[in-house]
């Protein structure tokens with residue numbers, strides 16, 4: 001791998017401490033980092049190099065229990081700047097030249113923006129002013145975290161602003177779901193096996209469901225979340241990316257351009273939900289205070305940083321269609337929420353029932369017996385459900401499962417998403433990063449729903465008690481007898497009432 005410097009803007013912040021430094025240290029221990037490598041932390045806080053090493057690494061609570069290797073500490077450097085003062089970027093350039101000389105890092109730089117979104121256009125502009133976007137003497141790459149805009153218009157302007165200073169192929173937009181081993185494995189499950197892909201279409205699949213449940217509330221992120229909501233926070237990015245992996249056409253090759261082209265095509269095929277249809281296709285909810293296993297969990301409006309009359313959704317369930325040859329008429333259902341009974345993300349593919357019911361007395365059981373459940377997290381793995389004859393007289397059919405768990409691979413540990421994403425940007429592989437055009441198309445899908453929620457007061461916001469599976473009406477989105485969402489784990493609450501807010 002090329003020698004290089006990873007420059008982290010916002011190095012004293014939470015993301016750097018919680019995710020970036022631990023991921024880098026794991027890569028260091030695994031000997032994945034290039035021989036000539038340095039991290040330059042940049043932010044407003046005043047630290048010496050040693051002070052930063054202590055704060056971000058030696059005393060980092062997210063690395064508790066890890067033995068700290070001095071070799072890694074020596075790779076860390078720090079530069080204090082006022083991120084909003086453009087003349088301060090001279091200091092960054094000066095520091096990088098110094099590091100290039102001492103660490104032999106060859107002028108190859110990654111600029112990782114772990115800063116508030118309002119700074120996204122500023123930092124690249126100021127870097128460009130110092131020539132730090134110019135790849136002539138060593139490559140330059142820019143990494144940004146979501147949110148990539150607040151709606152379609154702001155996403156478009158952000159892309160334009162970024163692309164004014166950096167070429168699209170220098171820009172790496174992180175969606176940490178794409179770094180998850182199990183999300184990547186969706187492509188392998190589909191395209192490296194002869195048994196699934198022939199069935200992976202409207203002829204054999206009845207519907208597909210994706211659930212991303214979280215049992216935590218918004219915690220200390222109320223201030224951010226109240227201006228975001230579940231649709232922006234989870235659906236526009238993570239869940240639509242998962243949908244793309246489940247539903248895209250096979251790419252011609254496994255490189256970044258082919259895969260990202262197929263994903264774009266898929267996003268373009270999602271049938272828009274018009275503002276007038278939002279009530280029919282989208283359910284929004286907000287958690288209300290409830291007692292969970294004897295302890296009181298606060299309602300969303302009681303959380304720190306949240307408006308007391310907030311109408312921000314903490315739960316969303318959507319039904320939509322993909323208008324292409326493969327998926328015509330196959331409903332897709334996705335839902336996500338905070339304060340649900342458990343933390344689990346999974347995809348359930350429901351196959352159609354056999355065309356002729358031979359075992360008539362067991363008709364109920366024959367109803368969509370075949371499900372493929374792909375578990376993104378936790379207990380990552382795959383479960384295939386099918387009907388089997390109960391031993392004995394007659395033809396009694398029972399549903400059984402065949403399962404694979406990643407934990408059975410004793411020698412393999414599932415790496416944390418950030419490790420994979422960081423190593424990819426170091427190598428210059430953008431496959432697992434979101435491309436600007438896809439981000440815009442995903443906003444295009446989400447925008448009418450957001451507009452309808454904002455402008456149509458008659459659209460209900462359902463309250464659901466913390467610790468339950470969200471508003472009951474979400475079950476009605478799924479058509480058909482005996483079909484409802486598959487809940488990854490049992491309901492832990494002692495309260496089951498559903499109220500309108």
Ligand code: BG6
Pocket residue numbers: 176214233234345
């Ligand atoms: C983040 C959201 O992008 O993803 C959070 O902002 C959410 O609200 C998180 O909790 C979920 O990620 P994971 O990896 O825990 O499923």
